[in-house]
Amino acid sequence: MKVLIIEDNQELARNIHDFLGREGYICETSETLEGAKEKLGFFQYDCILLDIGLPDGNGISLLNLIRAEHKESNVLIISAKNALDDKIIGLEKGADDYITKPFHLAELHARIRAVYRRKNLGGASIVEFNEISLNTDTFEARINDTLLDTTPKEFDLLLYFLVNKNRVLSRQAIAAHLWGDYTDNLANFDFVYQHVKNLRRKISGAGGMDYISTVYGLGYKFNSHKQE
Amino acid sequence: MRLTTKFTLWYFGIMLVVLLIGGAIVYYEIQWKISRVEVVRHQRLNDIIAQQIRQGGDYTEHPTRKRATITPIPEDSVPVGVASFYTRGTGWNPEFQANEYKLVVTSFYTINGSHYRITTYSFIPSFYQLLPGVVDSFKWILLLLLVLVVISGGLISKYILAPFKRTMRMIQSFDLKQKASIHLPRTRTSEFRELNEFLTKMTDKAREDYQSLKEFTENASHELQTPTAIIRGKLDLLMESDIRDEQAILIAEMQNALERLSRIHSSLTLLTKLENKEYEAKEPVCISRLMREALSAFAELMEMKSLTLQTDIEDKIYVPLHASLADLLLSNLVSNAIRHNAPVTNQNLIFVSLNREGLVIANTGREPQVPTTELFERFKKGNPGSDSIGIGLAIVRQICDLSHFDINYEFRSGLHIVAISFQPRLSASKLLQNLSLPLQSTLQP
Numbered sequence: 065m066k067v068l069i070i071e072d073n074q075e076l077a078r079n080i081h082d083f084l085g086r087e088g089y090i091c092e093t094s095e096t097l098e099g100a101k102e103k104l105g106f107f108q109y110d111c112i113l114l115d116i117g118l119p120d121g122n123g124i125s126l127l128n129l130i131r132a133e134h135k136e137s138n139v140l141i142i143s144a145k146n147a148l149d150d151k152i153i154g155l156e157k158g159a160d161d162y163i164t165k166p167f168h169l170a171e172l173h174a175r176i177r178a179v180y181r182r183k184n185l186g187g188a189s190i191v192e193f194n195e196i197s198l199n200t201d202t203f204e205a206r207i208n209d210t211l212l213d214t215t216p217k218e219f220d221l222l223l224y225f226l227v228n229k230n231r232v233l234s235r236q237a238i239a240a241h242l243w244g245d246y247t248d249n250l251a252n253f254d255f256v257y258q259h260v261k262n263l264r265r266k267i268s269g270a271g272g273m274d275y276i277s278t279v280y281g282l283g284y285k286f287n288s289h290k291q292e
Numbered sequence: 293m294r295l296t297t298k299f300t301l302w303y304f305g306i307m308l309v310v311l312l313i314g315g316a317i318v319y320y321e322i323q324w325k326i327s328r329v330e331v332v333r334h335q336r337l338n339d340i341i342a343q344q345i346r347q348g349g350d351y352t353e354h355p356t357r358k359r360a361t362i363t364p365i366p367e368d369s370v371p372v373g374v375a376s377f378y379t380r381g382t383g384w385n386p387e388f389q390a391n392e393y394k395l396v397v398t399s400f401y402t403i404n405g406s407h408y409r410i411t412t413y414s415f416i417p418s419f420y421q422l423l424p425g426v427v428d429s430f431k432w433i434l435l436l437l438l439v440l441v442v443i444s445g446g447l448i449s450k451y452i453l454a455p456f457k458r459t460m461r462m463i464q465s466f467d468l469k470q471k472a473s474i475h476l477p478r479t480r481t482s483e484f485r486e487l488n489e490f491l492t493k494m495t496d497k498a499r500e501d502y503q504s505l506k507e508f509t510e511n512a513s514h515e516l517q518t519p520t521a522i523i524r525g526k527l528d529l530l531m532e533s534d535i536r537d538e539q540a541i542l543i544a545e546m547q548n549a550l551e552r553l554s555r556i557h558s559s560l561t562l563l564t565k566l567e568n569k570e571y572e573a574k575e576p577v578c579i580s581r582l583m584r585e586a587l588s589a590f591a592e593l594m595e596m597k598s599l600t601l602q603t604d605i606e607d608k609i610y611v612p613l614h615a616s617l618a619d620l621l622l623s624n625l626v627s628n629a630i631r632h633n634a635p636v637t638n639q640n641l642i643f644v645s646l647n648r649e650g651l652v653i654a655n656t657g658r659e660p661q662v663p664t665t666e667l668f669e670r671f672k673k674g675n676p677g678s679d680s681i682g683i684g685l686a687i688v689r690q691i692c693d694l695s696h697f698d699i700n701y702e703f704r705s706g707l708h709i710v711a712i713s714f715q716p717r718l719s720a721s722k723l724l725q726n727l728s729l730p731l732q733s734t735l736q737p
Binding site for chain 1: 513544548551554592
């Protein structure tokens with residue numbers, strides 16, 4: 065997947081670049097609107113990460129250009145302003161999703177995948193890994209052909225793990241993914257633990273391999289290389 | 293009281309005083325004038341009589357002598373320097389057989405070396421007889437003036453105050469958030485012009501302050517969130533490198549602190565935005581639907597904590613609230629009720645009642661260590677050891693204040709009860725009295 069990161073903060077751009085790079089994505093970065101326009105003139109991208117506040121203008125102004133000439137690209141707005149207006153205008157102008165700083169990189173990745181699935185695969189979207197298959201339309205999770213009896217949160221969690229395979233997912237990142245930003249609640253970690261425990265139990269119960277392991281002190285990891 | 297009415301009343305009061313004084317002046321003026329004219333007439337008559345004496349001859353039957361008395365007087369009784377004087381007083385009028393007002397004019401003459409005192413008199417209208425006439429005419433004048441003042445007061449004030457009323461309308465529709473400066477109508481009245489200038493200046497200042505505050509909030513948000521995002525990303529990346537266990541613990545602690553920082557920051561930013569009234573309800577939102585959504589979003593958490601949920605939610609309750617705020621309000625309340633839940637008599641309960649009047653959420657829990665009203669303050673926590681940052685209820689209260697909802701929090705027999713009244717006149721504590729599900733009986737001993 066080719067990704068264009070339009071972000072004026074080099075450190076943040078590099079974080080995203082490094083993280084997505086490890087997924088095998090080809091990432092290019094631009095710090096300004098002008099640079100982004102230039103790049104967009106030459107290349108096609110699967111996904112464009114667009115920061116709103118850029119030194120030479122508002123990122124939203126770029127949306128028109130993107131929508132006119134890059135219909136296939138997914139646009140994900142990155143904004144530090146959790147301003148409702150930006151969100152609504154951004155989505156109205158054709159952005160596909162909106163993420164607010166400070167985000168977890170795994171969350172960003174999950175959003176990129178979700179937008180990509182919605183747009184590029186069309187129709188039934190199945191996320192598969194070995195014996196696990198998730199249907200993101202019907203919210204059905206299967207191990208081989210056995211239907212897993214997952215709750216919506218567990219489904220969400222499993223999808224999050226599958227998208228971020230072999231990554232350490234911190235409890236904070238998982239909590240933020242499952243419950244959003246405004247849960248003024250760090251005790252949610254107990255619930256993260258509960259959810260992960262239940263999910264692992266259900267997968268094993270259906271004959272799936274227990275890919276999810278605890279990473280000491282930090283969180284959890286979906287280990288795709290796990291062999292029995 | 294309306295300005296016009298006030299003006300009219302004041303004018304009327306002033307008119308009354310002026311007319312009373314004027315009436316007195318007119319009364320005394322007429323009285324004096326009548327006397328004066330009569331005195332002059334009698335002096336002339338006395339002069340004529342003196343002339344007749346000087347010429348000699350018999351004038352006894354002459355009409356001039358009808359009310360005249362001619363008395364020769366010795367020289368030493370002639371007053372010095374006074375040619376004539378007059379006296380007034382009541383006297384008997386034999387012609388009309390009544391006591392009437394009598395004017396007597398006495399003049400002194402020296403004719404052919406002898407001294408005479410000539411006295412003539414007449415009856416003039418009593419001043420008391422004039423009084424009703426004066427009062428009557430002033431009554432009519434007063435009435436006429438009153439009618440004119442009332443009518444013209446209404447018309448003129450409508451005309452004169454028109455620019456003021458236009459200004460008022462403009463100010464009422466003034467919105468801090470508007471981009472353009474207010475445009476007040478021109479007026480030739482200097483006071484209104486000054487007022488308009490002042491208002492324009494003031495609203496411009498308010499708008500600028502609001503804008504800069506908003507910009508500051510947004511900049512602060514932007515400038516702080518970006519470094520936080522960088523640190524978070526670096527930690528995410530660091531986690532995936534080859535690290536030892538003790539390093540992992542350090543990273544986890546950093547993640548925790550960072551999480552806290554970011555939550556505190558976004559909550560404070562949100563509170564500022566609420567105070568700036570940036571979220572205005574454009575249309576009523578169906579809170580019944582949102583309540584059900586919030587409950588189902590937390591259903592799994594409740595199940596994990598084995599909480600029993602009792603609901604009594606009426607359908608199609610609409611309240612004037614921004615949808616995002618309604619969502620925030622409900623999820624804050626529900627998550628609080630879950631988080632601070634502790635069993636009372638072996639039961640973990642959450643109770644939700646929603647109807648047209650308001651919302652009541654109650655949960656079993658430990659007794660708070662600070663008064664419940666203080667829990668609405670920022671960074672106040674009922675349980676100091678808890679992991680929350682203690683800003684959720686402050687946000688809830690801010691949303692309620694913004695929407696003119698009354699909110700009440702009390703702790704009663706093991707239950708934390710938060711009540712929100714949607715109706716401005718209904719106190720939230722009243723809601724507890726007519727709940728369809730009696731709270732106390734749900735807690736079986």
